[in-house]
Amino acid sequence: MGLHEILRRTESVTAVDEPAGALARTIAKILPRKAAELLRGSWLGHPVHPLLVTLPIGAWTSSAVLDCLGRRTAARQLIGLGLAAVPVTVLAGAADYPDLTTAQRRTGVAHAAVNSVATAFLLASYVCRTRGKHQAGIALSAVGLVTLSIGGALGGHLAYAQGGGVYRYQEPPFVRHTEPATAS
Incomplete structure (x- = not known):
């Protein structure tokens, strides 16, 4: 079974539907609509979550390079920086969640769960390093x-x-669409 098939199978894990729906309703209740729109990137014309994930991913990947170079303190600091960026990154992803379809929520739950495990490993790494x-x-x-x-x-x-987190209102107002020129 290839990666593509494994990813597609996450869309059909119906066991998570009830808790996933409850999570979506809870997020929608506690996150004001205006805040959710800001976190989704309505002001930017681009989803914010993909932009934010670059900070923890970049910090943690760079820490691995520094580990190879024997730069222990700098590597630990970058792991800490990545951990500090996680809450706002999660919040931006959570803002998208209530508007996802059932199949998208299934994948979203798997995405969040796996990333939570990854973050736990990196937190444990940080603790070990500080000791x-x-x-x-x-x-x-x-x-x-x-x-x-x-x-x-x-x-x-x-x-x-799956097209999750893609909103048509995110198109910036300064972009003007014109019809392509046709050859005469």
């Missing part, structure tokens, strides 16, 4: 990054294959 257990921290980071890659694949599937 001087650098080799354990490096190993936990490696597992976290592999797990994060799976979560990213699920997020990409949600956005690109």
Whole structure:
């Protein structure tokens, strides 16, 4: 079974439908509509969540490079930076969630769950590193990054294959569509 098939199968996991629906209703109740629109990127004309994920992913990936160079302190600091960026990144993703279809919510639950596990590994890595257990921290980071890659694949599937989080109102007002010139 290939990755594509695994990603497609997340769309049919009906066991998560009830909790996924409850989660969507809860988010819709506690997150004011205007805040949700801002978090989704109505002001930017582009979804915000994909932009925000670059900070933790970039920080954590860069920390792995620094680990290879023996730069322990800098690697730990980048893991901390990535962890600090997680809450706002999650909030932006959660803002999209109530408007997803049932199949998209299934994938969204898997995406969030896998990324939560990845974040837990990276948090454990940070804790190990602050206690001087650098080799354990490096190993936990490696597992976290592999797990994060799976979560990213699920997020990409949600956005690109399923169209989750794509809103037509996000088109910036300064973009003017013109008909292509035709050859006469």
